[in-house]
Amino acid sequence: MTETSAAPARTCSYTVRDTPIGPLLLAATDEGLVEVVFHARGRAMERALARLTAALGARPVRTDDPAASPHPALAVAADELSRYFAGELRAFTVDLDWTLSGGFNEKVLRELTASVPFGATAGYQDLADRVGEPGGARAVGAAMGSNPLPVVVPCHRVVESSGGIGGFGGGLETKRVLLALEGVLPEPLF
Structure with a gap:
């Protein structure tokens, strides 16, 4: 009898950014931005992290400096969202990871x-x-x-x-x- 192996865990980093609509959790994998979560504090944040852990097989790692993230999409997303809320960006170009959709x-x-x-x-x-x-x-x-x-x-x-x-x-x-x-x-x- 052969065992089926689970998919390997995927690395994910996240940060929380203050925005005009409240704190947003931004999470990224090597493929791109994987999740944006509104009201990123308390239970909402823990639910989002649990969802990411279940989907990716490893708990996301927090980075307070998205530019220092091993996932460039996190830095791009943080920059683009800042520019969007400042009225300077009309179209996002950050790579997206569609793992949580299908x-x-x-x-x-x-x-x-x-x-x-x-x-x-x-x-x-x-x-x-x-x-x-x-x-x-x-x-x-x-x-x-x-x-x-x-x-x-x-x-x-x-x-x-x-x-x-x-x-x-x-x-x-x-x-x-x-x-x-x-x-x-x-x-x-x-």
Whole structure:
């Protein structure tokens, strides 16, 4: 009888960056940015680290200086997010590691990234149609909710056809701030 060997553990580094929408956990592997987590403190951060540990086979290592990380994608992501929030960046170029996504969800997220630029929005059904799934608006909503790379993979740009902004894993206020930053909504009054 032969034993099946588990996939080898993958190295992952992470950092937490303060942003206008709160602290973001950024995690990267040798392949690229693998996860962005909103509200990166306490339980949210521990859940994210546990998810990464389970998916990659090793606990991520924290680095407070992303430039010193053995994963260049972490430094690129931190720099690009800083420039995005300063209004200086409209398109992310950081390499992405899609390990935490797959199948239909990954297909939809890749289509979103490729076809809905800064300052634009798309409807859930519109995205479903683009990936060849007419009537798949709810499945697209689930894909947006599963996005392991929010902001960089801009699920905040997906809105309801009725004119509502729809849901958002980072909270509706965070979605409003991101859409305002991109000029889609007026700046929040407070």
